[in-house]
Amino acid sequence: MTPLDRAEQAVIGAVFLDPSQLDRLTPWLRPEHFSRPSHQALYASVLALRERAHPGSTAVVGAVPVSWVADAVTEAGTRTRGVTASYAHQLVAACPHFGNAVVYGRMVLEGAIHRTVAEHAVRLHQAARADTVRGGAEETLLRADALAGMLGDLARRWSVDARPVPPPTGPELVARAPAVDGELHADEEFLLACLASRPDQFGVVVGWLRPEDFADLGHQQLYQALGALHHRGEPVDQLTVLWEAQRRGALNDLDLDAERVLHLLDPLGVAGSADYFGERVVSAALVRTAAESAQRIRALAEDAAVPAGRLIGHALHALGPLDEVRRRWHTARSGPPPGKPQPPAPERASPGRAEAARARSRPHRVAPQPLAAAAPAPVPSRTPRRSPA
Structure with a gap:
């Protein structure tokens, strides 16, 4: 029997x-809080029974009628099966002290908080997986709001205050994301090709699209390289992006190599928005972030050593990344929400700034130092010859 089971027995025994x-107890403890x-x-x-003014509900300690417990057992039999009078007396014996009912009740509520948070996290994760298959995000957002x-x-x-509290640093709770879905992988590739063939479209997406929104790590690095070239006002083509990716140390044999960059940014046949x-x-990033947040919250909720107040704060903190992606998703769909002006998207660099950025990439030419003028060689002094007398 777990400590939570004993706490539930003690609460009911104290009430008996x-x-x-x-x-x-009634202002904050409800029947559904029991497991x-x-x-x-x-x-x-x-x-x-208390609502119906049962005589036992107002009895003092030591004068509680037997009908108080007997009628409670009879009433409980109409709600569930297996409740007997002997078990009710067992609950009375399991109560260490009836005056500590509030303390025992807080134990029950704390167990309910852990259990409820875990259940909602599971539902959010299931909704995110279902939306991944359907290609939407509506059910995920409903579960996140719930x-x-x-x-x-x-x-x-x-x-306690409902405010986000970061958990203490510790081991990573969520494993590396699984392999990218084939359809999403194709969407990311086509988006990169569109931006490479028409860099002017960067102004449309730069305000709400982030590198971490790409599920593929190589695509994240390519988007960063494209964004850097666009920000500096430099030409964007296959070779310039390849060179920028190399300068950033993004080329490796695992996520990105030269052949893959040239293939992804092939401008032939690219025509899209x-x-x-x-x-x-x-x-897709919204749904993926929701699944990761749900996994973190569930791991916290299943740790009985986390106090209830901290669990609530840690869970709200885990929802923070989802809220951030959700705001950008809303902007992508319908523009900035009314009453919440978004910061202006960064514009392309001015010609002077772009030229300064390009100058930093060019090798510096060392101006030749002028040679010092050679001093005239000293004329050796000669002793004057005396003329003959």
Whole structure:
């Protein structure tokens, strides 16, 4: 039997011994916070008896009628199966002290917080996987909103501020992302080809498309190289991008090599809209980020050593990256949201700035130093000859 099971038994046993403890429990402890169906049924039963003004609900300690427990067992039998009078007396015996009912109740609520957060994280992860197959993001966003709302409600019940709190540094909770889906891989490749063939389209996507939105690491590096050339106002073609990727140390045998760069940026037959494919890439990044956030939150919720208040803050912090991608996804679909002006997208560098950037890439020419003028050789002094007298 786990400590949580014992805490649930102690709460119900305390209510059986002292019905007045319900006055301190009912404002924040509900039947669904209990993990076992029998405990849920018994706690709901005493609440129902109290609502109907049962004589035992106002009895003092030591004068509680037997009908208080007996009627609660009968009421619980209508809600679930397997609740017996002997088990009710076992709950009374399991209560160390009925005056500590609030403390035991907080244990039950803390266990419910862990369990509820884990359940919502699982639902978010399932919705993200389903949207990955469907190619949408609507169900993922609904589950993410439900998770955020649930965390706010739990924060109020636990009497803590619903604010993000970064978890302590530790081992990575989420493994490396799986292989990129074939359709998404093709979308990313076509987007890069569109930007390489028409660099003017960078102005459309640069405000909301980030390198980390690409699922493929090689595509991330190519997008960074393209963006650097565009920002400096330099020509964009296969060779310039290849050279920029090499300067950034992106060429290797695993994610990116010269042949792959030339193949991806082949301008032949490229005719498409960068904003369309960019929106698809951001949508996929939104779903992927939701799945990663759900995995982190679930791992935190399944760690019983994490206090409930910290779990709520850590879970809200794990949703932060999803909120950031969601804002950019909304901008890609419909422009900046009303009332929230977005910072202007960076413009292409001015001619003077571009020339200065190109100058930094050219080898410096060392001006020849003028040779010092040779000093005239000294004329050896000659002793004057005396004329004959």
